[in-house]
Amino acid sequence: xxxxxxxxxxxxxxxxxxxxxxxxxxxxxxxxxxxxxxxxxxxxxxxxxxxxxxxxxxxxxxxxxxxxxxxxxxxxxxxxxxxxxxxxxxxxxxxxxxxxxxxxxxxxxxxxxxxxxxxxxxxxxxxxxxxxxxxxxxxxxxxxxxxxxxxxxxxxxxxxxxxxxxxxxxxxxxxxxxxxxxxxxxxxxxxxxxxxxxxxxxxxxxxxxxx
Numbered sequence: 001x002x003x004x005x006x007x008x009x010x011x012x013x014x015x016x017x018x019x020x021x022x023x024x025x026x027x028x029x030x031x032x033x034x035x036x037x038x039x040x041x042x043x044x045x046x047x048x049x050x051x052x053x054x055x056x057x058x059x060x061x062x063x064x065x066x067x068x069x070x071x072x073x074x075x076x077x078x079x080x081x082x083x084x085x086x087x088x089x090x091x092x093x094x095x096x097x098x099x100x101x102x103x104x105x106x107x108x109x110x111x112x113x114x115x116x117x118x119x120x121x122x123x124x125x126x127x128x129x130x131x132x133x134x135x136x137x138x139x140x141x142x143x144x145x146x147x148x149x150x151x152x153x154x155x156x157x158x159x160x161x162x163x164x165x166x167x168x169x170x171x172x173x174x175x176x177x178x179x180x181x182x183x184x185x186x187x188x189x190x191x192x193x194x195x196x197x198x199x200x201x202x203x204x205x206x207x208x209x210x211x
Contacts, residue, residue, distance in 0.1 A: 020053055020060045025182040027064060037072075039079020039129060044068040047133035049186045050194060071132050078132065078139050082125050089121060123150035123157035126164055130193050149196065156192045163188060 024045060031041035044067035052060035096114040099107050127146035131137065137145065150157050167185040171177045 016058075017053065021183045022179050024048060024053075024060060024064060025178060025180050025184075027061065028182045029178050031068065035083065036076065036080060039082060039132070040068050040071040040075030042079075042129035043071040043075050043133035045133070045182060046130040046186055046190065047071075049183055050134070050190050053183060053187055054190060054194075067133060074137060074139055074142060075129065075132055078128060078142055081139070081143070082128060085121060086125065089118060093118075119154075119158060119161060120150060122161045122164075123154075126150075126157065126160045126189070127193075130189065134197055149200075153196055156196065160189050160192055 028041050028045045032038040044064050047067045048060055048064040051057055051063055057063070092114065096111050099110065124143065124146045127149050128142060131146055131149075132142055163185060167177075167181055171181055
């Protein structure tokens with residue numbers, strides 16, 4: 001019975017993790033509602049998921065809010081650029097999809113080619129805010145590094161892009177996945193990104209300064 005009442009063991013650990021998963025997902029969604037704050041909110045989510053969900057450290061909400069404030073200076077303008085790029089890609093998608101439904105092989109080939117071409121910019125967008133959550137960058141350095149990692153680790157990038165696309169579609173179709181999918185998807189992405197971050201950066205990440 002002693003272990004049952006131990007907050008660091010058994011069901012209490014599981015419940016604590018579920019609270020972090022749902023609470024951080026809701027907090028991230030709330031901070032993304034203004035849209036222009038989605039950048040620092042996403043960087044903070046990645047940092048906190050790695051630190052608290054994977055690393056089992058307590059105080060997830062405190063870590064999240066501190067990371068959000070610290071990443072705001074770079075994350076805000078980077079987020080605005082990312083939103084503009086995303087809007088352009090989405091607009092292009094609608095045009096190409098409409099054109100791809102026309103009769104003939106050329107429109108369909110252009111439709112397929114556009115989807116392949118999307119991998120590069122979509123990959124950069126997927127790398128941006130995990131990088132910002134784990135390391136310190138200027139806006140230009142952040143985009144440059146994201147592009148380099150997108151190309152250098154293309155197979156992982158493709159998997160992450162597909163994962164993000166499916167997650168977005170899932171959350172758009174229904175409302176309830178928002179209660180857990182942001183953290184769940186971020187956790188899955190970290191399985192790819194963290195091993196790459198460790199490979200490219202033997203130095204400790206700046207997260208130590210956030211404690």
